Every structure is written in C-alpha cells, then in structure tokens.
Amino acid sequence: MIQVFPAETRNSSDLGWLQSHKSFSFGDYFDENNVSFGVMRVCNDDDIAPGRGFGPHPHSDMEIVSIVLQGAIKHEDSLGHVAITGTDGVQRMSAGTGVIHAEYNASETEPLSLFQLWFMPEKRGITPSFENVKYEPEAMRNALLPVVTPEGGEHIAKVHQDMRIYLSKLDAGKELVFEQGENRRIFLMLVSGVCTVNGTELRAKDSARMQNESVLTIRATEDTHLMLIDLP
Numbered sequence: 001m002i003q004v005f006p007a008e009t010r011n012s013s014d015l016g017w018l019q020s021h022k023s024f025s026f027g028d029y030f031d032e033n034n035v036s037f038g039v040m041r042v043c044n045d046d047d048i049a050p051g052r053g054f055g056p057h058p059h060s061d062m063e064i065v066s067i068v069l070q071g072a073i074k075h076e077d078s079l080g081h082v083a084i085t086g087t088d089g090v091q092r093m094s095a096g097t098g099v100i101h102a103e104y105n106a107s108e109t110e111p112l113s114l115f116q117l118w119f120m121p122e123k124r125g126i127t128p129s130f131e132n133v134k135y136e137p138e139a140m141r142n143a144l145l146p147v148v149t150p151e152g153g154e155h156i157a158k159v160h161q162d163m164r165i166y167l168s169k170l171d172a173g174k175e176l177v178f179e180q181g182e183n184r185r186i187f188l189m190l191v192s193g194v195c196t197v198n199g200t201e202l203r204a205k206d207s208a209r210m211q212n213e214s215v216l217t218i219r220a221t222e223d224t225h226l227m228l229i230d231l232p
Contacts, residue, residue: 001210001211001212001213002197002198002200002208002209002210002213003208003209003210004200004202004206004207004208005023005206005207005208005209006203006206007021007203007204007205007206007207010022010023010045010205011026011029011031013027013029016049017048017049017052018046018047018048018049018052019046019047020044020045020046020047021044021045021046021205022042022043022044022045023042023043023044023045023189023207024036024037024040024041024042024043026042026044036120037185037187037209037231038185038231038232039119039120039161039163039231039232040117040118040119040163040185040187040229040231041062041118041119041120042116042117042118043115043116043117043187043189043207044115044116044117045113045115045189045205046112046113046114046115046116047111047112047113048071048073048104048105048111048112048113048114049105049111049112050105050107050108050109050110050111050112051104051105051107051108052104052105053073053074053102053103053104053105054102054103054104055102056076056100056101056102057100057101057102058098058099058100059093059095059098059099059100059101060095060096060097060098060099061095061096061097061120061121061124061125062095062118062119062120062121063092063093063094063095063118063119063120063121063159063160063161064092064093064094064095064116064117064118064119065090065091065092065116065117065118065119065148065157065159065165066085066090066091066103066114066115066116066117067090067114067115067117067147067165067167067227068085068086068087068088068089068090068112068113068114069087069113069114069115069191070087070111070112070113070114071086071087071105071106071107071110071111071112071113071114072084072085072086072087072089072105072106072107072110072112073085073091073103073104073105073106073112073114074103074104074105074106075091075093075101075102075103075130075132076101076102076103077093077099077100077101077102077128077130078099078100078101079099079128079129079130081130083130083132084106085132085134086106086134088134088135088136088137089132089133089134089135090132090133090134090135090147090148090157090165091130091131091132091133091157092130092131092133092148092157092158092159093128093129093130093131094121094126094127094128094129094130094159094160095128096121096125096126096127096128096129097125097126097127097128098128099128115189115227117165117229119159119161119163119231120161121160121161122160122161122162123160126160131152131157131158133147133155133156133157134155135147135155135156135167136155137169140167140168140169141169141171142168142169142170142171142174142176143168143176144166144167144168144176144178144228145166145167145168146164146165146166147165147166147167148163148164148165149164149165150162150163150164161232162232163229163230163231163232164229164230165227165228165229165230166227166228166229166230167225167226167227167228168218168224168225168226168228169223169224169225170193170195170218170220170223170224170225170226171220171223172220172221172222172223172224173220174219174220175217175218175219175220176217176218177215177216177217177218178215178216178218178228179214179215179216180210180213180214180215180216180230181230183232184211184230184231184232185209185210185211185230185231185232186208186209186210186211186213186216186228186229186230186231187207187208187209187210187228187229187231188202188207188208188210188218188226188227188228188229189205189206189207189226189227190202190203190204190205190206190207190224190225190226191204191205191225191226191227192204192223192224192225193220193221193222193223193224193225193226194220194221194222194224195218195219195220195221195224195226196218196219196221197210197216197217197218198213198215198216198217201221
C-alpha cells in the first residue's frame with residue numbers, strides 16, 4: 001500500500017526567521033491521526049534565517065537526525081559537543097537519559113535548509129551521544145546511498161534503532177529498485193524533481209508512506225533528489 005501526502009497538505013508555519021513544514025504532529029500542531037509512522041515521529045522541513053535558530057532546550061529518549069540541504073547548522077550541547085554540519089552532512093544526536101542542545105544557522109548571511117527527523121530508540125535510557133558525518137555527494141548519483149544505519153561506518157551515522165536512511169540523486173529517465181523487507185515500512189520524501197514509485201507520481205516535497213510493497217521501483221521523470229527511510 002502506498003499512501004501519498006502532497007506537499008501542500010503538510011502543516012506549515014512562518015515565524016519570520018523560521019519557515020517550517022511538518023509531516024507529523026509537532027509543537028502546537030496536533031493531529032491524532034498523524035502522530036507517527038512506525039518508529040518515525042518527526043519530519044520537519046525547515047528554512048532558518050541567517051544567524052537565527054533554536055536556543056538551548058532539552059530532549060530525552062529520542063534519536064534526532066538533521067540532514068542539511070543548503071547552508072550549515074551549528075550544534076552545541078550539554079555534553080560539550082560543538083560542531084558545524086554543512087551541505088552533504090548529517091548530524092545524529094541520541095538524547096537518551098537527557099541532553100540540552102541548541103541549533104543555529106552557522107552563517108550570518110546565508111540561509112539554511114534542512115530536514116530534522118526524530119525516531120524512537122530501540123530502548124530507553126541509553127547514554128546520550130552526538131555524531132557529525134559528511135558523505136560523498138557523487139556516491140548517491142543514480143544509487144541509494146546509506147547515510148544513517150544501526151551499524152554506522154565511514155561517512156555513515158550510527159542510530160540506535162533498526163532503521164536506515166538513504167539519499168539519492170536520480171537522473172531523468174533512470175530508475176532504482178528497492179526490496180522492502182517483510183513487516184517493514186518505507187517513508188519516502190521527494191526533495192526535488194518528479195518521479196514515480198510503482199507507477200504513483202510524486203513531486204517536489206511530496207512524501208509517501210508504504211507498507212507491504214515487496215519491491216519499490218522508483219523512476220525519475222526529471223532529475224530527482226530523494227530521501228528513503230527503511231523502518232520497522
């Protein structure tokens with residue numbers, strides 16, 4: 001089953017310094033029928049003005065992944081981590097028993113665009129940790145590049161959950177095939193472009209949630225940038 005969520009159906013807010021488009025219930029937006037998808041709890045598509053961001057605030061028992069699309073984000077936390085993640089970078093914070101962090105646009109002149117993703121961990125009460133990785137953008141050309149996995153690795157962030165995040169830039173006319181494991185879920189977000197997934201069309205910032213689709217065939221109608229998340 002493929003359920004498509006057009007970009008315009010997302011909840012959107014504009015605070016001046018922050019334009020946010022939410023795929024799930026978040027903050028003051030609540031929809032009891034759209035709280036999560038498996039262990040996936042948040043997918044916020046955020047644009048943050050230069051020099052602005054989120055001041056210190058607490059988290060616990062959540063795996064938080066930020067994927068930078070444009071610009072750079074600066075992270076600071078109560079564990080002493082200070083890091084800047086730029087385009088083609090991913091940061092992962094395991095909040096575990098509790099951590100306070102802040103995130104800001106690292107530039108005073110350039111905008112920042114990113115996806116912030118939250119996932120419930122496999123178990124509660126783990127030791128908080130932070131990781132900052134950079135992947136090779138050419139490696140996702142006409143391929144699904146893993147950038148977050150339970151195992152981690154070189155250029156791959158390690159997450160404390162049985163899930164994987166893949167990124168791809170698919171040239172017009174090209175296709176990818178992904179085999180979905182039994183009793184798994186797939187969340188797909190189209191960053192840009194137009195493609196079909198098993199014949200169903202998606203356009204920029206549309207998303208799809210899939211269950212019981214043993215094989216996914218993703219075909220790019222035009223040059224396409226996408227994010228695919230394999231979930232329990």
